[in-house]
Amino acid sequence: MKTKIFKIYENETDPKDLLDKIKYAGNIIREGGLVAFPTETVYGLGADALNPEAAAKIYAAKGRPSDNPLIVHIADMSDLERLTSYIPETARKLAEEFWPGPLTMIFQKSSGVPEATTGGMDTVAIRMPSHPLALALIRESGCVIAAPSANTSGRPSPTMASHVAEDLTGTIPLILDGGPVGIGIESTIVDLTEEIPMILRPGYITPAMIGKVIGDVCMDPGILSHETSGRPKAPGMRYRHYAPKAELVLVSGKTDSVIEYINEKTKEQKKLGNKTGVIGTEETRNRYLGDVVLSIGARNDEDAIARSLYAILREMDEHEVSAIYSECFEATGIGQAIMNRMLKAAGYKIIEI
Ligand code: TXA
C-alpha cells in the first residue's frame, strides 16, 4: 500500500487546501480505513470506532495484542452520551475543566460500542483531544475515532509525522503531518467506574489537578513500581512499551555520582567494543564520555523533557548504540508521567547510587 503524507501546518497551509485534505482524510475514516493524525499528546492511528472491521485494522497495522482496548476520540459532548451507559457527575466536572485536552476517562460502555474497539471489555475509554486537526478530522468524518498511538506495538510513541512514517509506511494509506506535537507523552487516564476514581496512566493532567476538581482520587499502584503493581488496570500498561532497541538503564542519585557511574560503564562498554548512548540534560551533557550523548532538556523544564523523551529514544535506535544510560527525574507533577514512561522503557531497570 502506498502511504500518502499530507503536510498541514497552521498558518502555512492555504485554507482551501486544508479543507480538501481533511475531506480526503475524513472520507477514508468513513469508509473504514486508517488515518494517522496529530493530537496534542502524540500522533494517533485513527479508524471509525463503531465499525468493528475498521477497529480490527488498527490492531493489524500496529501488531497490537487484541485484548488491549483503544481510546475513542470525540469532538462533541453529545458523543459522550451515546457511547456510555452512565456518566458520573465527576466526569462532567472533569470534562468541563479539562476537555478538549489530554485527559482520557473510562466509562461503562453503551451497547453501540463494539468489543472490537474495547478489547472485549464492557468499559470504554473516551477523550476529546484539543488539537485542531484532530477535531477537524473527527467532525469531517462524522465518526467517533478510535486511536491508539500511531507507533508499531512496543516502540516509542510518535511525536512527529516522521516517526509514524518510520513505523507504518506501506501499511496505512494516509498520514496527516501537523508538525511536532505540543505535549509529547500520552494522555492521563482516569477510571471513573471505580468508587474512588483511579488514575491508570499518568500524563500532563496530574493527580493534584484532578483532585482539585473532584476530590478523592487514587493511583493504580503499578504506575511507578513494578513489584507492587499486580495487574495494572489499563491492559496496555502491562506490556513492555515505549522501548528503544538497546537496553536502557536508569541511574538515580546525586548528579556527580550519576555522571561518574555512567562514565565508568561507558569505559567498560568501550573495552568490549560496544557503543554507549547517554541521556543527560542541558546542565550535564558536556560531562559524559558516551559515544552518543543527547540532552533531553534543561532539568527544571519538565515540559521540554516530556516533549523530547520519545524522539530521543528513537534517535538512540538510529545511532545503533548497544546500551543506553539515562539520568532520572523528580516523580512529581508531569515528572511522574515522565518517570512512568522511562521506567517502562527501561523494563524497570534502575540503579540507585
Ligand atoms: O494521548 C493519548 O491517549 C493517545 C492519543 C493518540 O490520543 N492515545 C493513546 O492510546 O495513548 P494507546 O492505545 O496507545 O493507549 C491507550 C491506553 C492503553 O494502555 C489501554 O490499555 C488503555 O488506554 N485503555 C483503553 N481502554 C481502556 C479501558 N476500557 N479500561 C482500561 N484501560 C483502557
Ligand code: MG
Ligand atoms: Mg500506545
